[in-house]
Structures are given as structure tokens and as C-alpha cells.
Amino acid sequence: MFAAMGTKLLVNANSVADLTSIGGLDLSADTLETTTLDSVDGFRTFMQGLKDAGEASLSGFFNPGDTNGQVALYNAYMNGTMLPFTILFPFGAAWTFNGIVTGVSTGAEMEDGVSFEATVKVSGKPSLGLTPSAGLSALALAGTGGALTPAFNNGNYLYAFSGVTAASVTVTATGAGQNIDLFVDGVFAQKLNSGVASAAIAMTIGSKKLTIVANESNKAPKVYEVVVVKTA
Template sequence: MPQRSLGTKIRIGANFIAGLTDIGPPQKSAETIDATTLDSPGGYRTFVQGFKDAGEVSISGYFESGDVGQVNIDSIFESGAFETFEILYPNGSSYTFSGIVTGLNGGSATLDGLLAWEATIKISGSAPLATTASSGLTALSLTGAGGTLSPAFSAGNRSYTFGGVTASSITVTATAASHALKLYIDGVYSQDLTSGSASAAIALTLNVGKKLTIIATESGKTSVVYEIVAIKTA
């Protein structure tokens, strides 16, 4: 059944890119290898598939200089670093891929127009289409003197706070068999987590909230994202 595009998003690491009006899909293609022989049927050439290329993803919209996602695109264009991207559709499907930013036009200005922004991402490796969601976490806990996780963990809840912390640092333990688990701190990649094992210590500052984002992904499925805001109050 046809569905509106409204609600389609693209995430870079833990951050969505704001202000977009167009998100192109991966432009997949494959080379061909001539497999013709002297006895090919009917005198026609025959072919087999060669190397595949997941192509590029083009995104465009309005220039929002304060948006973390657009700032991240600029940063990885300058550094040449690989980053993980995920296109999320309102019907629950997604493309996940690793890529580099090969084109960026941020702040195109025209008379009587809005500031425009566009970028091109070159995919490295595959960009599989996922049509079902990952199972997600089966347990989540944090350690740090005085801290309380609220609400208590439940499989269907994706947003938590860990308040009342008096310790100078905390750790987080996420459990999800057969998932890749990535931890981001305030939107910046921190580490890969091992299911059921505590993270490295995460330093806290008095009365300053710290956002922990855990992205849980089963192979071939759409990621599930959890966010915890941790606050040291004493």
C-alpha cells in the first residue's frame, strides 16, 4: 500500500539530521562479467553478476547551523572519517550503512529564498534493507552511588533517567543477545558494549545532565534506540 514520505529520517551515529526535505535511497548497482561461450544458446551473450556497489545517498533541505546532525556532517567531511548512517521510514523499514561524506553545500543563499543545504554520502560496503525491528534490550542497569533508574526497565520503554547520583562516575550495562550495541555520550560515539558487561566509567559533572544513547541492532534488522539522562546531584 502506498505511504506518505512524511516522517522519514536519517540518523548519523546517534543524531538525526534536521531540516531535510529530500532523502534519497542507496543507488545500488552491480557490474557484469561476460560469461559467453562458443555454445551460448541462440548466439546471445550471457553474463554473471560482478562486484556490487551500494552507491550514494543524497540528502537536502534547509541550512540549520545549530543542528547537531548537520554539524556532524561537516565534521566528518573535513576529517574523512567513516560514520554509521541509518535511513528510517515511517513504515518501519530502514537502510543501515557505513559511509563517508563526499559532497557538502551548506548555506546556499538566493534572493527571496531560504538558506539551502545538501550533502552526498558515499556508501562503503553494503546497505541492506531491513523490514523488521531488532528485538532490543532484555535488561538495562546503571551503577553509581545514589542513582536510581526511572522508570524501572521494561522492554517497551526507550527513555529513562538516572537521577540522584552522588558518585563522580557511573557505568551502564545493556543486555541483548545477538545484538551489536553502541554507546554514545552526548551524541558522540564512546564505545561498543558487550552484552551483559559494564561499560567503561562515564564521568559526571555536578548538576549537568549527561545523555547516554544506546543503539541496539540485530543483523539485517532496524535498530532500536534507548536514551538515558544521568544527573549527578551531590
């Protein structure tokens, strides 16, 4: 038995905040009867028809400041947008799928926090990765004044690149056999080639969150986050 604590739902590369339950997926298939006059033993026979990956049901506490999570789900519902989702389990397995948001609700009850619920209908074939991807073997950022802390380690997923004074930074992620995607403040920026610097990421005074997702086919992704802080 595995503990559920630490399970995340990712929209693009952004974790939806303040969830207490992630339900699904619930796979099913239609059946087509194949019984004929020649069928034996008096039993009906069947074959599998079209498959349906069901829905993912989400519940938790309403967080209107969760721009790239709960608010993104609401916006996707309003706009009818198809989004990529990942249910990432803490023991290294993951569901990945595309889906549309079919319901969003909030609720207020006496002596309880304001609730948030959403339903995501899976579109097409989902993928169940039973083992984690190898992930990155190296991660480096370049930008005058910046320093990556802590030093990169494959098993550490949270970093800071502070003290930047340059107008832009670049990211170089290395991972043999990995599909590597770069997101800037939750928005997809570009696909990265292993060991090759990204395009320049413009910086203004303040911070930006860079998310690097490394994934192998039919395996669970590894997600690395770097908060870049420009001070001058």
C-alpha cells in the same frame, strides 16, 4: 504503503537534525558479456560483475548547532573520514552501511529557510534489515541520587536519569542475542555485554546524553537515549 514521516539518518548513533529528504540507496551492478561463438538463438549473454551501492543524498534546513549531525558530516567531508550510517525507517526496517561524505552545501533563497544538502558515498556492502531487532529487555543506571524516568519499557526509547550527585554513573543494558554499543554525547564509548555494568562514565554538573544501540545481525537496530543530569 508506508509513511516516510519519522525516518532518520543516523551518523554513528546520532540523528541528523532538520532533514526533509533522505534519498537512496541506489544499488547497481556492472555486467560482463559472456557471449561466445557457441551462444544460441542470436542473443548476447551476460553475468553480473562488481556491485555498487550508490549514494545517499540528504536535504533539509541548515542547523549549525547540530554538532553530532550536520556539523559531523561537514567535518567528515573535510577530513575524509569513513563513518557508519543507518537509515532507520519508522516501521522497523533499516539500511546500515559505511560511507564517505562526498559533498556538503548550503543555500539561501528569498522567502525560504537556509538549506542544507549532503551526499554520502556508500563504501562496501550495505545491509538491509527488514525487521527490527528484539532490543533490550532491561535497562538500568547506577549513580547516587539518580532515578530513571519513565520506568523502562522495550518500546520506549527516550529516558531521563535525573538528580545525580555521584561523580560517575554506570549503565547496565540487558538484551539476549544483541550487539550493544554505548555512546556518550554522540561519541562511541564501549561495547556492552548483556547484563554487565559499563565502565564508569564521569559526570560534572550538567547533562550528558547516553545512547544505547541494540542490534541483531541483518535486522534494524533499536536506539535508546538517556539524558543524565547531575545536579550537585
